[in-house]
Amino acid sequence: MRFFLNARRDVEIVNFDILTYAGNPESLADVAHDPRYCLIRGDITDRTAVDKLFQLGLDAVIHFAAETHVDRSIEDASPFLKTNIFGTQCLLEAARPFPNIRLVHISTDEVYGSAPREAAFKEEAPLDPRSPYAASKASAEHFVTAYANTYGVSAVILRCTNNFRPFQFPEKLIPLMIANATENKPLPIYGDGLQERDWLFVEDYCRAIAIALEKAECGSIYNVSCGVSQPNLKIVRTILQVLGKPDSLIQYVQDRPGHDRRYALDSSKIQRELGWRPLVSFEDGIRKTIEWYRANSEWLDHARSGEYRNYYERHYDRRSETFRS
Numbered sequence: 001m002r003f004f005l006n007a008r009r010d011v012e013i014v015n016f017d018i019l020t021y022a023g024n025p026e027s028l029a030d031v032a033h034d035p036r037y038c039l040i041r042g043d044i045t046d047r048t049a050v051d052k053l054f055q056l057g058l059d060a061v062i063h064f065a066a067e068t069h070v071d072r073s074i075e076d077a078s079p080f081l082k083t084n085i086f087g088t089q090c091l092l093e094a095a096r097p098f099p100n101i102r103l104v105h106i107s108t109d110e111v112y113g114s115a116p117r118e119a120a121f122k123e124e125a126p127l128d129p130r131s132p133y134a135a136s137k138a139s140a141e142h143f144v145t146a147y148a149n150t151y152g153v154s155a156v157i158l159r160c161t162n163n164f165r166p167f168q169f170p171e172k173l174i175p176l177m178i179a180n181a182t183e184n185k186p187l188p189i190y191g192d193g194l195q196e197r198d199w200l201f202v203e204d205y206c207r208a209i210a211i212a213l214e215k216a217e218c219g220s221i222y223n224v225s226c227g228v229s230q231p232n233l234k235i236v237r238t239i240l241q242v243l244g245k246p247d248s249l250i251q252y253v254q255d256r257p258g259h260d261r262r263y264a265l266d267s268s269k270i271q272r273e274l275g276w277r278p279l280v281s282f283e284d285g286i287r288k289t290i291e292w293y294r295a296n297s298e299w300l301d302h303a304r305s306g307e308y309r310n311y312y313e314r315h316y317d318r319r320s321e322t323f324r325s
């Protein structure tokens, strides 16, 4: 949101968000009064609400709406099927009459499953999702491709590696570890901590989305990654080092069931065809991220206490459909 509002003066953004436990209007407080921005609380599986959105005269849709946390999908897959699969199909149905509206579908490297050592998946690799979350995202992708193929919906799929950034809900590895380390709480490492992820700083991903929005061909699929897979343990040790905390805070806990060992993507296609490349090094990105969480302890407290789940109720005016500050 912030990236697009800063990148272009002439842009107007409608943020359609159900505001689940991980959604927080406080995160967009600085743009809430920008006349080019508007938040509508709604459910992507509500066809009437989604149809209404398309009546607003949209040029493009960036489809981020999803349940995203693998551990939660292992506990209960149902919300993942509902939002990620049915929600995507609902959005695609609403998009059918509008072949000129570009739709960027935000997918994930997890659709490929675990990558063999030293290898990185290209876009042609078969999908082999291993967790309920990954299965829901792979299924959603098939619907996107089917609707592009069958009805001419102008869709593009981006499969990105793990993102890290300010404002990320502290259930994902990096913000959770920063939050725990800051409070001298134990840092839970699943299994041996040698699982590898390819971390991309959010600004690089936003630039990839912007480029795909404008330049990608209908029906195309692109991997987006920085191309370096790193073990979780290394990431956590870096966080401890930057925060000046001891490694003794690390606590090895039971592994995630079916834990994918390694994610790695080859992003040469988007680099070659659309001219995108990552610009932020992991070291710079992680420092920026840690600094942000340090400077925004109140945001983190609200996230951890679940307080901002009530923010919507406290600040939203249903009649005008706007937020009071």
Ligand code: TYD
Binding pocket: 069, 070, 071, 162, 171, 172, 173, 174, 176, 188, 189, 190, 191, 193, 195, 196, 197, 232, 256
């Ligand atoms: P996560 O941030 O949940 O992203 P994903 O599962 O989509 O890759 O986890 C990143 C990695 O960190 C993954 O290998 C699981 C591991 N992990 C831990 O070791 N401990 C934790 O508390 C969490 C949340 C993740």
